[in-house]
Amino acid sequence: MEQTGTIFEAIGGFDTIDRLVTAFYKRVGKHPKLVPIFPEDLTETARKQRLFLTQFFGGPKLYSEERGNPMMRRRHLPFAITPSRKDAWLECMHAALEEAEIAEPYRTAIFEKLTMTAHHMMNTPE
Template identity: 85%
Template sequence: MTRPGTMYKAIGGFDSVDRLVTAFYKRVGKHPKLVPIFPEDLTETARKQRLFLTQFFGGPRLYSEERGNPMLRRRHFPFEITPERKDAWLECMDAALDEAQIEEPYRTAIFEKLTMTAHHMMNTP
């Protein structure tokens, strides 16, 4: 169930999340700093990201229903997430937000929320 007044609803729901994730992983799959920590086939990674962002933006709790508590930091701990990789991830997301045509003020709010999350994911100097 989608709650009214959510970021998810404001940006256009699942179609917008889908466009964002597609644009994002198109970049991740080519970024020299990110390729080493992502699988060669990004299909499943992108599917999970769609579930997560749907929930993260206030839509249906698809991620938790399928995978339980997100526990992002713990799930990402096996991967060396350096400040450079965090920046590369955010660079890909920034460009994906443009490509997916996420409009203001939602674009800035989403990027700020994801920036805080990306900083929290860093686990390697």
């Protein structure tokens, strides 16, 4: 497969994003620190994250086409994102990256990008 240099293509595109998001929300739905700020039914949340991560990692701009500018921090302001919730989110994502079998160096690159994003989302002290 011809690579044009995006993480999205390098990890295998939509199928890998789908595996990652499925593995992630399986954990989020059970995490005691995250359950209070996520809906009981994670179907729509996961669908939006698939769109966002596809775009975030260099794939088609599906999120923007459907929802406009991502403005992730603004979209997350209604939720109390504390340092411990940020850590819980990253813990779930780290495990999901392993379960989705994303190879290095992409696993680390993805986790670093998402760690920066998670820090930016914090909006509430403990």
